[in-house]
Amino acid sequence: MNAETATAEQAAPAIIRSGVRKTSFTIDPISPMIGAEVGRIDLTMPLDDDQYAALRAALLEHKLLVFRDQDITPRQHVDFAHRFGDLEIHPVFPHHPEHPELVLLGGDHTTAARENVYHTDVSWRARPSMGSVLRCVECPTVGGDTLWVNMAAxxxxxxxxxxxxxxxxxxxxxxxxxxxxxxxxxxxxxxxxxxxxxxxxxxxxxxxxxxxxxxxxxxxxxxxxxxxxxxxxxxxxxxxxxxxxxxxxxxxxxAIPEYQVRLKWRPNTIAFWDNRATQHYAIQDYFPARRRMMRATIIGEVPV
The missing domain is CATH 3.60.130.10 (Clavaminate synthase-like)
Known part of the structure; x- marks a missing residue:
């Protein structure tokens, strides 16, 4: 090991371990660097205090949490995200007609979506996002994956x-x-x-x-x-x-693959990520198929 490698490893972020063990859901890492899938949890039900604490600790550790087969309503989507903080109203994206906290993402068969750039949500705000909760409403059979990147690493x-x-x-x-x-x-x-x-x-x-x-x-x-x-x-x-x-x-x-994880969406898959510590890239390889998503964005802190 050369001096530069040793210095980089010494600077590597510490792993944050959850001290909460009263919950019944499972957390299985998806890749060595970022991401975990959460199983045996029903997001149609409100989180109790132990679930909230354990999920927040898991988010800090893994930076991206994935929930499969969560057929939640827009109201339940908003309630889950709001458990982690106040929600923003996006000034540009279209909103859900009954829940303005939910933005509607995706193109159609005539217009391709344009999220295919590495970014951190709303970093142009004085108080950028703490996290985002994104649900797949309609997914192409093939394509439309999303990449997330561990920017601490x-x-x-x-x-x-x-x-x-x-x-x-x-x-x-x-x-x-x-x-x-x-x-x-x-x-x-x-x-x-x-x-x-x-x-x-x-x-x-x-x-x-x-x-x-x-x-x-x-x-x-x-x-x-x-x-x-x-x-x-x-x-x-x-x-x-x-x-x-x-x-x-x-x-x-x-764009370095070693810092990334790639998620294949299915309908009612939910991704919850820490915007303070990640970037993401929505792959536009599926047009003219449709990919429709709803996202709630949690307001964060002034970066220091």
Whole structure:
């Protein structure tokens, strides 16, 4: 083992083990790095305190929880997500007509969906998401899988020199580059006033596990606010091109397969993930088949 590998392993996030053992459901890891399937649980029933505590601990440990065969109503979907925190109303996606906390995702046979980019949900908010709860309503027979990425592992396994170079950098996150094409000029003006760009640390600290997490994504992070303060600049291209180079390098970390898990959806499959510590990518390989989803998003904390 060389010095760099040893340093990366020492920086690897600690595993968070649940101390709650009064629940009857099972938790089976899906991959070594991220994800677990939860069995013997019925989400049509409200969570009791022990179930809630055990699921929250499992979420912190595995970062993605998968529940199969959960034929829940939209009201039950909202109630389950709300158990973990207040829910947001998304300003762009269409909403369920009776439950505005649920966004409706997916294209149809004429329009392909466009979630196929590595991202963290609503990182353009001053208080981005703590987690998301996504249910498959209608899935293609083949295709339409989703990837999730452990971004704590992505940070921990960066070369030491890179970790040192990005320490203290701040990323700018913006709603409009990803969603602006869905809007009219007047809508873009209104959304810019309501949701100006926000700044978050490139490396954030998880508020519950204290893990260090690489927190930039190619959907919403547009540039670095303080690159020049942290790096030597001789002439203009040292500033702009070097900034873009390091940001592109950090974006590419999400695409490393060793940090990922891939989920094949079935109707009434639910995925619940920790948005603070993950990115995800919805694979668009199924058009013109349909994939319809509903998502509730739990409001999180200001990243530090």
């Amino acid at each position: 992505a940070y921990a396994r960066l070369p030491q020199t890179v970790r040192e170079s990005i320490d203290g950098l701040v990323g700018v996150h913006d709603l409009l580059p990803a969603f602006g094409t869905r809007m009219t000029d007047d809508e873009r003006t209104a959304r810019r006033a309501a949701y100006p760009p926000v700044m978050h640390p490139v490396v954030r600290t998880h508020p519950e596990t204290q893990e260090r997490i690489l927190y930039v994504n190619e959907a919403f992070t547009t540039h670095l606010a303080n690159f020049v303060e942290k790096n030597d600049v001789r002439v203009g291209f040292d500033f702009r091109l070097a900034e873009m180079d390091i940001l592109q390098y950090l974006f590419r970390q999400a």
